[in-house]
Amino acid sequence: MRDLVFIDVEASYSKDISSVCCVSLILVDSKTLQEIEKITYFINSESIYDNYGSTARIDIGINPKDLKSAPPLTKRHRQLRKYLNSKYIVIGHAIENDIRMLNAATKKYRLDSFDCKFLCSQMLYRLFKKENTNKSLDKVAQEINETFVHHHCEEDVLMSFKTIKYICSSLNKNIEEIINEYQITLGENKKHKIKNTSSKLIKPSKHQLIQEIYKKKVKVKNKDPYFYNKIFVFDSKFERNNIELLEKYVVEIKERGGKCSELISEGNVFIDANPDYMCKRKKYIENNQQLEIEIVELAQLLEKL
Structure with missing residues (x-):
């Protein structure tokens, strides 16, 4: 089983998903679920900074000064590819949104996409709870008695990691066993095209x-x-x-x-x-x-x- 890379991505400008300004990553041993490495990259998005990560006016808690002095994505691309590649399984909460943002950003700079296999912790938690709807990260945190600051990059990626640890601990199974039990097909990003994570246990919505x-x-x-x-x-x-x-x-x-x-x-x-x-x-x-x-x-x- 490949090791895991947990991810969260934030954008500096609420109206431009390509304005990626922060990527937080946690590299984890897939067998022991022990943290190997944790890193956050600030990125100068060369775009407007309105301190919100979405049109819902969300405070992403990043100082604009940290972004202005940061390198652009063209300089961060090689560093990110060290983790966002086929060597690992990339995991995030509603991860398709993160991948979509990264695709928009790499397209903007005419860079290669971060081709990788990925898994959605939001979908995994839904399967674990046997529910019909997805839950946001703050709702999951409440249910498993964790506290964190929602939409802050380092906090979100850690909460996604804690969600997976909670599921594995509750079921007394490793991530590979859970993927098999829930009949999950990993999502894939290849040449800027996304194929979502899916499970045979979840019927598609209307x-x-x-x-x-x-x-x-x-x-x-x-x-x-x-x-x-x-x-x-x-x-x-x-x-x-x-x-x-x-x-x-x-x-x-x-x-x-x-x-x-x-x-x-x-x-x-x-x-x-x-x-x-x-x-x-x-x-x-x-x-x-x-x-x-x-x-x-x-x-x-x-x-x-």
Whole structure:
């Protein structure tokens, strides 16, 4: 079993995920769960610093002076690759967000991505608790009686490590045994493309199923003038409650050269499956009269398919 690298990443500018300013890492022996090394890298993001790590206005507790004097990512890249590589399993809480930030930053500087296998401690804790929803790190800390300062890089990475130690101790198993028991497939980052951590014990949410339907590649069979190069957006209530029909209609639209999206702002045609119901997307259209979007009832669409 490869050793583990726990990670937390923070950004300096709440509106730019590429503005990575701090990366905290803990290298851990996978068999004993003993800490081998702990290190934090400050990075000059060469971006705005607003002291918040997200649009939720979160204090990340970093002094701007520490960032201004720090090297940029181009200088930190080699140091980080020492830990973020295929030699280790990288672990973090909602780690896909951390990987996404690092990918955005490396793309900005035209650097190689940090290609690695990774595991989400948030998902692991959800499986351990046999619950249907993920818990934020502060909620986990409350449940396992740990105190820490949320969204401070060094504190978050340590709390993620403590979460894994708690799970292993409670089950009296090592991390490899737990991965096998929960039928987990490690996530992977390769050439800036992310494949999320998954478990056969967790059924995908409706939102995940919908996203998979929209991402599905379909060969164009007939460039129908009505559908070709247009983006179709479905009524959100229909979308959630009719997954199988949604998939059928999306495939038929794509076969005719059309596209589909969840974002009403991208759409050319809104498909209204419930004329008597005011869903959020329909309300958005009514409140934004400048949107150039055709509204078509589902029955009318079916006549064209």
